[in-house]
Amino acid sequence: MGIMGHSFETVESMEFRHGMSRLGAAVNIVTTRADDGPCGFTASAVCSVSDTPATLLACVNRTSSCFPAFETAHFFCVNTLAPSHEALSNLFGGKTTMAERFAAGEWIEGRTGAPLLKDALVSFECELTHSLDQGTHRVLFGRVIGLSAADRQEALLYCGRRYVTVGG
Numbered sequence: 001m002g003i004m005g006h007s008f009e010t011v012e013s014m015e016f017r018h019g020m021s022r023l024g025a026a027v028n029i030v031t032t033r034a035d036d037g038p039c040g041f042t043a044s045a046v047c048s049v050s051d052t053p054a055t056l057l058a059c060v061n062r063t064s065s066c067f068p069a070f071e072t073a074h075f076f077c078v079n080t081l082a083p084s085h086e087a088l089s090n091l092f093g094g095k096t097t098m099a100e101r102f103a104a105g106e107w108i109e110g111r112t113g114a115p116l117l118k119d120a121l122v123s124f125e126c127e128l129t130h131s132l133d134q135g136t137h138r139v140l141f142g143r144v145i146g147l148s149a150a151d152r153q154e155a156l157l158y159c160g161r162r163y164v165t166v167g168g
């Protein structure tokens with residue numbers, strides 16, 4: 001209900017998507033370790049929540065192939081991509097097997113078991129503290145328990161339905 005009892009309609013999903021396409025965001029690969037091996041997907045829906053305690057959030061589509069792994073995970077890792085990772089972003093962006101995804105790029109197993117991308121701009125190792133479902137997605141809240149940042153600063157953003165390079 002809005003003002004004076006008026007209820008407003010939600011904008012159409014395509015209109016929303018069009019609007020959101022203008023909101024540039026960093027590109028990340030969110031990973032976890034499932035019982036049957038590493039699992040990960042490309043995500044731009046990642047943001048900082050609080051610095052005390054250090055907390056971030058990531059949104060995962062509940063229909064995605066790696067959702068079952070994140071549903072039972074206790075830990076996950078957010079790997080922020082550099083411009084050189086554009087092909088990796090597309091590979092982790094859907095319709096490929098986990099074996100194909102992790103065959104590309106250099107991955108190391110973090111102390112939580114979740115894979116870390118060796119040359120990521122920054123990797124945040126997280127403990128899943130809380131999650132909630134909203135619409136088609138699950139919002140994962142992660143307490144940051146490990147962080148490794150590269151010296152390089154150039155970032156890969158996704159904006160206007162294309163990749164853009166910033167910083168340096």
Ligand SMILES: Cc1cc2nc3c(=O)[nH]c(=O)nc-3n(C[C@H](O)[C@H](O)[C@H](O)COP(=O)(O)O)c2cc1C
Nearest residue numbers: 041042043044045059060061064065092093094095
């Ligand atoms: C640039 C980019 C950003 C994306 N951001 C998200 C995101 O924030 N959350 C999400 O669930 N999927 C996002 N996706 C789509 C997932 O990466 C994709 O659905 C995932 O790999 C699962 O696909 P699958 O079901 O074929 O495995 C994004 C894809 C791309 C290319």
